[in-house]
Amino acid sequence: MASFWLAMSFTMQAKEDGKLNIMFDHYVGKQPLQFDSVNYKNGASQAFTVTKFKYYIGDIHLQRKNGADVVFTDYYLINEEEQESKKLMLEPLPAGEYAGIEFIIGVDSLHNCSGAQSGALDPVNGMFWTWNTGYIFLKLEGKSPASKSPGNFFEYHIGGYKQPANCIRKIRLAFNKVLSGESINELHIKVDVAEILKAKTIIDFSQLSSVADFHNATMIADNYMDMFSILSTKQ
Amino acid sequence: MQYGLFFFVSLVFFGFTGVNTYFDISKEDVELKIPKGFPKPVYTFKNNKLSPEVFVLGRRLFYDPVLSKDSTTSCASCHQRIAAFAHIDHALSHGINGLIGKRNVPALQNLIWNDAFMWDGGVNHLEVQPLSPITNPIEMNESIAHVIVKLKADPAYVAEFKKAFGDTTISSERILKSLAQFTGLMISSNSRYDKYINGEDTFSLAEKRGLELFREKCGTCHKEPLFTDNSYRNNGLKPDTSLKDKGRGAITGSESENYAFKVPSLRNVEMTYPYMHDGRFRNLSQVLDHYGSAEKYGANVSKEMYEIGPLSDQGKKDIIAFLRTLSDKTFIYDRRFVDPSVK
Numbered sequence: 399m400a401s402f403w404l405a406m407s408f409t410m411q412a413k414e415d416g417k418l419n420i421m422f423d424h425y426v427g428k429q430p431l432q433f434d435s436v437n438y439k440n441g442a443s444q445a446f447t448v449t450k451f452k453y454y455i456g457d458i459h460l461q462r463k464n465g466a467d468v469v470f471t472d473y474y475l476i477n478e479e480e481q482e483s484k485k486l487m488l489e490p491l492p493a494g495e496y497a498g499i500e501f502i503i504g505v506d507s508l509h510n511c512s513g514a515q516s517g518a519l520d521p522v523n524g525m526f527w528t529w530n531t532g533y534i535f536l537k538l539e540g541k542s543p544a545s546k547s548p549g550n551f552f553e554y555h556i557g558g559y560k561q562p563a564n565c566i567r568k569i570r571l572a573f574n575k576v577l578s579g580e581s582i583n584e585l586h587i588k589v590d591v592a593e594i595l596k597a598k599t600i601i602d603f604s605q606l607s608s609v610a611d612f613h614n615a616t617m618i619a620d621n622y623m624d625m626f627s628i629l630s631t632k633q
Numbered sequence: 634m635q636y637g638l639f640f641f642v643s644l645v646f647f648g649f650t651g652v653n654t655y656f657d658i659s660k661e662d663v664e665l666k667i668p669k670g671f672p673k674p675v676y677t678f679k680n681n682k683l684s685p686e687v688f689v690l691g692r693r694l695f696y697d698p699v700l701s702k703d704s705t706t707s708c709a710s711c712h713q714r715i716a717a718f719a720h721i722d723h724a725l726s727h728g729i730n731g732l733i734g735k736r737n738v739p740a741l742q743n744l745i746w747n748d749a750f751m752w753d754g755g756v757n758h759l760e761v762q763p764l765s766p767i768t769n770p771i772e773m774n775e776s777i778a779h780v781i782v783k784l785k786a787d788p789a790y791v792a793e794f795k796k797a798f799g800d801t802t803i804s805s806e807r808i809l810k811s812l813a814q815f816t817g818l819m820i821s822s823n824s825r826y827d828k829y830i831n832g833e834d835t836f837s838l839a840e841k842r843g844l845e846l847f848r849e850k851c852g853t854c855h856k857e858p859l860f861t862d863n864s865y866r867n868n869g870l871k872p873d874t875s876l877k878d879k880g881r882g883a884i885t886g887s888e889s890e891n892y893a894f895k896v897p898s899l900r901n902v903e904m905t906y907p908y909m910h911d912g913r914f915r916n917l918s919q920v921l922d923h924y925g926s927a928e929k930y931g932a933n934v935s936k937e938m939y940e941i942g943p944l945s946d947q948g949k950k951d952i953i954a955f956l957r958t959l960s961d962k963t964f965i966y967d968r969r970f971v972d973p974s975v976k
Contacts, residue, residue, distance in 0.1 A: 510757070511757050511758060512758070513681075513758040513759065513761055513810075513813070514760040514761060514806040514808075514810050514813070516804060516806045520805055521761070521764055521777055522777050522778045522781065522805050524778075526761075528756075528761070528764040528768045529751075529755050529756075529765050529769070530755040530756075530884050531755065531756050531757040531758065531761055532757075562886075563886065611886060612886050
């Protein structure tokens with residue numbers, strides 16, 4: 399009996415904490431996202447290019463098959479222009495079987511009401527409204543000949559943590575392969591800009607080139623919650 | 634005169650003893666003292682530990698035009714100490730390049746009891762409030778990132794950040810927290826009204842009648858002891874269409890809150906003229922003429938406005954006599970808040 403326990407504890411010790419690298423891979427439909435040069439089509443068959451794409455991710459829960467979620471409370475600002483920002487390194491990741499991930503796109507109410515902050519939430523990052531306090535959760539900017547605004551720009555700055563303008567959305571993704579938590583795990587999440595423009599409501603650039611009211615903001619939030627999917631899971 | 638003498642005496646006193654100078658800030662100077670009868674503050678400095686060095690840095694930033702794009706305009710350009718940090722005799726705020734804003738500069742006092750800031754309550758926290766005037770194109774028109782660049786290039790600031798925070802990092806968080814220490818300690822609670830309430834002073838008959846009438850007609854919204862209930866109300870002013878200012882409605886997106894503005898505190902009201910969110914009234918008589926008038930404009934006028942009823946000439950005079958007891962000279966001449974660059 400004593401030797402059995404000993405053996406057990408040895409195996410337990412062998413299962414050391416690992417880490418998880420999450421890569422956010424930006425696409426428009428099937429094509430990798432490229433700023434400026436590449437023409438894409440939205441759901442209304444209007445051509446467009448992308449000039450800016452950034453968003454906040456936070457409150458990450460890694461869901462174990464058995465047991466409580468492992469939670470990472472930090473916020474991350476993912477910015478297409480900064481390669482490093484698209485890779486999150488989460489550790490320690492306790493050994494165990496992980497079946498999925500849950501996170502929010504946006505910044506929760508508490509962090510919208512906490513005054514001066516640093517890191518990803520530093521207002522210096524340009525993702526903060528100063529006249530009506532709150533973080534901008536997502537910025538998507540680009541150009542389309544269909545847009546009627548000066549310079550044919552479209553500019554969607556989406557945020558809002560209070561009802562009825564709440565644009566925080568929770569994302570749940572099941573892994574296509576269970577991760578053990580040991581060693582280095584890798585997760586590629588596909589982020590499809592095309593979904594922001596069509597997932598639930600098709601956006602017509604000629605009708606909407608910028609967002610200034612909560613109806614359109616929450617409509618786009620309902621779209622952007624569908625932009626994430628699992629590309630690959632590996633160990 | 635009296636205060637000039639005080640200034641002189643304190644200079645001589647501190648000069649001779651060598652213990653302190655007029656602009657030195659001691660540990661005691663930055664102690665948070667909640668005035669008798671005041672509620673628990675909203676902002677408690679819990680995550681921004683009060684220290685003389687951080688306060689001094691905040692004071693320096695408050696008086697420094699470096700926060701504006703062309704280094705012409707400081708916080709103090711519009712928030713003048715002698716007017717309880719409002720802009721005396723200016724109806725609308727003045728920004729850089731001669732630009733005129735759309736609102737009257739509010740007084741800065743008892744800010745830690747505010748749950749939101751600006752006439753429309755759009756700013757939800759004392760620490761992030763300065764970002765609004767700093768970045769507003771018609772106020773200081775600057776970015777916080779560029780403020781940091783300018784401060785980093787100034788060895789005096791680098792030294793002061795090190796003194797305040799232990800290392801030379803200059804960040805938005807440190808800038809904002811030091812400003813919050815300086816503005817957060819602006820507490821006005823030593824008016825004749827306060828002394829009267831605490832049994833340390835007497836009121837004239839007119840002042841007594843004024844207080845009584847004030848409590849009946851104005852006290853619901855201008856609630857003692859802060860003289861505001863922190864609510865947003867449409868007080869029945871006809872909107873100035875040239876300003877296109879929907880007030881609270883623009884923040885909440887709710888039509889029923891269009892043209893509602895924050896109920897301002899009336900402490901030091903004698904000094905903060907002109908009045909109303911757009912500074913349309915030159916003096917307190919005009920203000921009381923408006924509240925006593927039956928003419929109210931707008932569909933969502935706060936019901937309290939209709940309960941005021943007509944005010945007699947004597948009543949108005951009495952209320953004004955009372956309002957003058959809210960002036961707090963101790964606050965206005967508090968050496969902690971004086972511009973240190975005048976030395």
